Amino acid sequence: MKIDNSRPVRRVGTTTKASPSASRRQTGRVRQISDSGAILGIPEAELTPKVRDAIMNLMAEVDNLRCELDVNKRRLRELEELADLDALLPILNRRAFMRELTRIASFAERYHVQAAVIYFDLDDFKDVNDQFGHAAGDAILNHVATLLQNNIRTSDALGRLGGDEFGVILAQANVDQAMQKAQSLVDVIMRVPVKWEGQKLPIHISHGVYSFEKGADPLAVLAEA
Numbered sequence: 001m002k003i004d005n006s007r008p009v010r011r012v013g014t015t016t017k018a019s020p021s022a023s024r025r026q027t028g029r030v031r032q033i034s035d036s037g038a039i040l041g042i043p044e045a046e047l048t049p050k051v052r053d054a055i056m057n058l059m060a061e062v063d064n065l066r067c068e069l070d071v072n073k074r075r076l077r078e079l080e081e082l083a084d085l086d087a088l089l090p091i092l093n094r095r096a097f098m099r100e101l102t103r104i105a106s107f108a109e110r111y112h113v114q115a116a117v118i119y120f121d122l123d124d125f126k127d128v129n130d131q132f133g134h135a136a137g138d139a140i141l142n143h144v145a146t147l148l149q150n151n152i153r154t155s156d157a158l159g160r161l162g163g164d165e166f167g168v169i170l171a172q173a174n175v176d177q178a179m180q181k182a183q184s185l186v187d188v189i190m191r192v193p194v195k196w197e198g199q200k201l202p203i204h205i206s207h208g209v210y211s212f213e214k215g216a217d218p219l220a221v222l223a224e225a
Contacts, residue, residue: 086160088138089145097159097167101218104157104169108212115171116178116211118185119225120144122164123204136196140203143194151188152181167222175211182207 047055084096092100101117108115122144129137141164148158148166157169168185170178186205194201210225 089141089160091145091149091166092157092159094159094161097157097161097169098218098222100157100159101167101169101222104171105212105216105218105221107171109215113172114174114211115169116173116175116209117221117225118168118170118178118182119161119208119210119222120148120166120168120185121206123206124202125164128201132196132201136201139196140194140201143192144189144203144205147189147192148185151185161222167225175209178209178211182209 084092086093104115107113122140125137125140128140141160144166145158145160148168152158152168153171155171157171159167161167168182170181173181186207189203189205194203208225210221212221
């Protein structure tokens with residue numbers, strides 16, 4: 001049987017044309033989600049609104065954790081610096097000084113360079129404490145530490161080894177250079193008086209110098225100085 005005037009069958013469903021601006025917004029949104037999904041390993045087809053919200057919340061939480069980690073790292077560095085400082089003076093304590101001494105000894109041996117350590121001892125320091133009080137003694141210690149710190153290089157290290165004992169590590173310096181430097185530091189200390197409540201406090205200081213030798217033990221180096 002022949003059927004006349006047949007018409008093509010029309011497909012079910014309608015097609016709407018989005019505005020250019022809406023298309024751009026939609027494309028950008030899908031690209032952003034697609035990028036996030038690719039990073040998290042989630043197929044684009046599974047990025048439902050709930051999944052998208054979960055991803056955004058997760059990313060925000062990660063950012064918060066990163067910020068907290070940065071803060072904790074800064075606090076840890078500050079605590080480490082405080083742990084290396086002397087309880088009274090703004091210089092290295094004995095533990096940190098010995099660690100630096102070990103590092104310099106290893107560096108000198110490995111790269112065949114010279115280094116030296118200077119040992120300072122304040123003579124009759126107990127008499128100052130007995131006569132003028134411990135506050136006066138602290139003033140002398142601060143005075144000596146400040147002068148030493150201001151007259152050494154940034155590559156050198158200064159530490160307090162005991163009550164009235166100081167150590168200076170001279171990087172890349174032979175024994176003659178270390179002896180000259182030690183004497184110049186003593187001259188500076190003796191030349192600049194300590195004033196305490198209107199009077200000058202006496203300072204008497206002794207020093208010793210020792211140069212690093214290959215395989216030398218840091219404790220032995222300090223003892224020899």
